[in-house]
Amino acid sequence: MLYERLDSSREQASTRLAEALRERPGGRPQAHTERQATVTRYTRQLARYDAAEDGLCFGRLDFDDGEARYVGRLGILDEAADYAPLLVDWRAPAARPFYLATAASPEGVRRRRHIRTSRRRVTDLDDEVLDLGAVDGRPEHESLTGEARLLAALTAGRTGRMGDIVETIQAEQDQIIRADHSGVLVVQGGPGTGKTAVALHRAAYLLYTYREQLSKRGVLVIGPNATFLRYISHVLPALGETSVVLATVGDLFPGVRAARTEPRETAEIKGGPRMADLITAAVEDRQRVPTESVEIPFEGDVLLLDAATCEAAREKARDTRRPHNQARRVFVREIIDTLAQQYFDHLGADPYADDPLGGDDAGVSGGNLLGDEVLDDIRHELGQDIGVLAALDDLWPVLTPQWLLADLFADEDLLGSAAAAAGLRAAEWRLLLRPDPHGGRADDRMWTAADAPLLDEAAECLGEDDTAALAAAERRRRERIAYAQGVVDILTRDMDDDPDILMVSDLIDAERLAERHENDDDRSTAERAAADRTWAYGHVIVDEAQELSHMAWRMVMRRCPSRSMTLVGDVAQTGDLAGASSWDRVLGPHLAGRWRLERLTVNYRTPAEIMAVAAGVLAAIDPELELPRSVRETGTSPWQLAIEPNELATELAAVVASEAADLAEALGEGPDGGRLAVLVPAAMLADLHPAIAAAVPGATTAGDDPELETPVAVLTVRQSKGLEFDAVLVVDPDRIITESPRGLNDLYVALTRATRSLGVLHTSPLPEALGALKPRTAVAEPAAR
Numbered sequence: 001m002l003y004e005r006l007d008s009s010r011e012q013a014s015t016r017l018a019e020a021l022r023e024r025p026g027g028r029p030q031a032h033t034e035r036q037a038t039v040t041r042y043t044r045q046l047a048r049y050d051a052a053e054d055g056l057c058f059g060r061l062d063f064d065d066g067e068a069r070y071v072g073r074l075g076i077l078d079e080a081a082d083y084a085p086l087l088v089d090w091r092a093p094a095a096r097p098f099y100l101a102t103a104a105s106p107e108g109v110r111r112r113r114h115i116r117t118s119r120r121r122v123t124d125l126d127d128e129v130l131d132l133g134a135v136d137g138r139p140e141h142e143s144l145t146g147e148a149r150l151l152a153a154l155t156a157g158r159t160g161r162m163g164d165i166v167e168t169i170q171a172e173q174d175q176i177i178r179a180d181h182s183g184v185l186v187v188q189g190g191p192g193t194g195k196t197a198v199a200l201h202r203a204a205y206l207l208y209t210y211r212e213q214l215s216k217r218g219v220l221v222i223g224p225n226a227t228f229l230r231y232i233s234h235v236l237p238a239l240g241e242t243s244v245v246l247a248t249v250g251d252l253f254p255g256v257r258a259a260r261t262e263p264r265e266t267a268e269i270k271g272g273p274r275m276a277d278l279i280t281a282a283v284e285d286r287q288r289v290p291t292e293s294v295e296i297p298f299e300g301d302v303l304l305l306d307a308a309t310c311e312a313a314r315e316k317a318r319d320t321r322r323p324h325n326q327a328r329r330v331f332v333r334e335i336i337d338t339l340a341q342q343y344f345d346h347l348g349a350d351p352y353a354d355d356p357l358g359g360d361d362a363g364v365s366g367g368n369l370l371g372d373e374v375l376d377d378i379r380h381e382l383g384q385d386i387g388v389l390a391a392l393d394d395l396w397p398v399l400t401p402q403w404l405l406a407d408l409f410a411d412e413d414l415l416g417s418a419a420a421a422a423g424l425r426a427a428e429w430r431l432l433l434r435p436d437p438h439g440g441r442a443d444d445r446m447w448t449a450a451d452a453p454l455l456d457e458a459a460e461c462l463g464e465d466d467t468a469a470l471a472a473a474e475r476r477r478r479e480r481i482a483y484a485q486g487v488v489d490i491l492t493r494d495m496d497d498d499p500d501i502l503m504v505s506d507l508i509d510a511e512r513l514a515e516r517h518e519n520d521d522d523r524s525t526a527e528r529a530a531a532d533r534t535w536a537y538g539h540v541i542v543d544e545a546q547e548l549s550h551m552a553w554r555m556v557m558r559r560c561p562s563r564s565m566t567l568v569g570d571v572a573q574t575g576d577l578a579g580a581s582s583w584d585r586v587l588g589p590h591l592a593g594r595w596r597l598e599r600l601t602v603n604y605r606t607p608a609e610i611m612a613v614a615a616g617v618l619a620a621i622d623p624e625l626e627l628p629r630s631v632r633e634t635g636t637s638p639w640q641l642a643i644e645p646n647e648l649a650t651e652l653a654a655v656v657a658s659e660a661a662d663l664a665e666a667l668g669e670g671p672d673g674g675r676l677a678v679l680v681p682a683a684m685l686a687d688l689h690p691a692i693a694a695a696v697p698g699a700t701t702a703g704d705d706p707e708l709e710t711p712v713a714v715l716t717v718r719q720s721k722g723l724e725f726d727a728v729l730v731v732d733p734d735r736i737i738t739e740s741p742r743g744l745n746d747l748y749v750a751l752t753r754a755t756r757s758l759g760v761l762h763t764s765p766l767p768e769a770l771g772a773l774k775p776r777t778a779v780a781e782p783a784a785r
């Protein structure tokens with residue numbers, strides 16, 4: 001019955017969409033906008049219906065009073081019966097007991113039923129009876145909701161794409177998903193505790209609950225890298241939400257692609273708080289006062305621009321406290337006024353002299369023979385004069401963020417001067433220098449992820465040179481008003497002057513009518529937001545938030561002036577040198593204590609046997625940090641295998657082939673078959689990948705943009721952040737540790753990526769923290785298998 005309703009809603013939406021698309025809106029801008037809104041509305045509806053197709057209804061609650069309530073992926077009402085709910089959207093308050101009711105606190109629920117369907121057929125039911133009196137055997141984990149269904153979800157093979165968890169959200173996760181959307185919520189949780197899942201479901205919940213508000217401003221989800229964003233990109237569409245912007249920090253500066261990589265130490269410097277001062281100083285350094293007077297040829301004469309005039313103009317411009325490009329208008333006006341006066345005085349005093357500026361009598365003749373309009377004309381001429389403009393550009397150039405930084409990083413003098421003002425040592429700022437193949441000016445592919453926050457900071461200091469844009473906007477506004485006035489005139493033309501008739505012009509005047517048409521923009525909120533650096537999002541979610549640098553936080557905060565944010569992460573997993581070791585320390589400068597903390601404590605991904613090994617590494621990072629509790633055991637111990645250095649590639653390839661075969665046997669091949677990750681020190685990736693690729697032909701992925709849906713992925717630890725696999729092989733943990741000052745954190749991340757099995761292969765002695773690992777005795781030579 002529910003599927004029949006879904007079909008009929010879908011049909012209705014398709015028909016309306018087809019009608020809207022056939023419509024010819026004609027010349028009226030409003031008709032065009034209305035048609036676009038209709039198309040968007042029905043396209044979204046259809047996406048929502050399609051997303052609900054699998055597992056439309058997945059739960060049923062039976063209450064003590066005999067009421068039965070069905071819970072599913074969207075809400076369906078019975079129009080024939082007073083809009084009684086036939087199916088409750090999982091995000092609606094009425095669905096909450098499905099996630100929260102427990103035997104200890106049943107909230108009136110007698111039975112919770114998990115319903116599994118496959119292609120519209122019910123394939124399985126799990127019942128939980130919450131009435132304590134009626135239960136013989138109580139569930140093993142009292143705190144788990146829908147344990148059987150949950151464990152089935154957790155032990156299923158990985159697919160290389162993250163899935164949604166609406167059917168099995170746990171109580172501690174539900175609290176966070178539905179937490180009040182105002183203010184900053186920080187969610188700290190160890191590996192596998194569902195931080196990413198919770199963050200994405202929270203986005204879906206907020207869009208459902210505050211749709212009106214959030215669909216206008218949009219929701220931004222920030223993740224650590226493009227591979228991760230691809231991994232999570234299906235979750236929100238599967239929940240029927242398509243209007244969220246997914247981005248890395250490197251994507252947040254529109255028009256720039258962070259295509260280059262750089263040493264960690266350089267990125268660390270770029271992420272530090274002193275960079276804000278460095279950029280302010282770099283901008284100030286571009287507001288110059290000449291050491292000697294500048295000679296400017298003008299109309300056959302020579303004007304003199306002295307240092308004192310420039311200094312005074314610079315002070316006036318700086319006093320406006322406007323960004324550089326906007327304050328420039330004041331600087332230009334001051335200089336041109338002075339030059340104009342100089343020329344005017346000279347013209348009026350002695351218009352026929354050969355050497356106008358040299359004479360003692362220049363400008364001192366008392367009254368000027370010429371009128372003010374001449375002075376205005378001179379100003380105008382000076383404002384167009386190439387020589388004057390060149391001098392102004394030299395003293396206070398119009399700058400884009402890209403030009404500012406490209407010049408700065410390419411020029412030792414500029415960089416050294418700004419760095420000294422910001423308190424950077426030479427050894428530090430020299431890391432920022434880069435040889436510039438582009439002649440000092442920016443190419444949009446020359447930037448790194450750590451540059452994006454710097455470009456954003458520069459954009460704040462520089463501001464837009466909006467003179468031309470303001471003039472164009474004013475011109476467009478006048479055109480719109482003229483058009484709207486025409487509309488009002490036509491509508492009121494044939495009406496009598498009867499005071500009892502309400503005229504259209506009584507209701508709306510041309511100016512207001514024009515304003516209504518101002519927002520003619522066919523792009524979706526997400527598209528407009530992604531293209532606009534100054535866009536203020538309605539809510540911002542940051543995943544792997546521990547990785548963000550100080551400068552990145554400054555940029556992210558600018559994207560969300562309302563500070564309605566959800567930040568999820570784990571300080572024990574910080575790999576970036578500029579990242580966080582404590583939330584307090586990292587968020588303090590931006591939020592001054594105005595944030596609240598929630599914790600997730602249960603690890604759904606990693607079995608207890610693997611977490612026992614990871615526990616040693618966590619203790620080595622910081623004994624105070626808490627290990628999340630694993631929800632299940634597999635009975636399989638992680639293992640270690642010592643290998644001779646010169647045999648690493650061959651042996652590793654053989655182990656990979658045998659593990660991949662085991663996985664395929666256990667989980668089958670194809671899209672739902674298992675996924676194996678080989679996590680290697682970054683310096684060894686290029687050497688090891690070919691041997692592995694040869695051992696499992698056609699089944700591996702590696703490189704800058706790995707394809708996670710292939711059976712075997714060879715990755716650096718950094719690339720594996722936030723991801724998960726059925727089986728994981730970690731290569732040379734000792735080298736992973738020494739590759740970075742946060743090497744132990746990296747190792748902790750690597751060890752906690754698996755849902756089933758973990759093996760560690762090493763060519764040097766195992767780090768002490770991995771003492772609990774047992775040798776791989778059970779595994780024979782691959783050839784013998």
Ligand SMILES: Nc1ncnc2c1ncn2[C@@H]1O[C@H](COP(=O)(O)OP(=O)(O)OP(=O)(O)O)[C@@H](O)[C@H]1O
Binds near residue numbers: 163164168
């Ligand atoms: N309530 C749940 N029901 C089913 N699966 C869940 C649930 N919570 C988490 N999971 C699964 O557990 C795995 C780990 O979740 P997720 O990646 O969100 O964890 P995380 O805390 O972000 O991990 P990490 O910090 O290690 O990257 C995912 O496969 C997720 O789907």
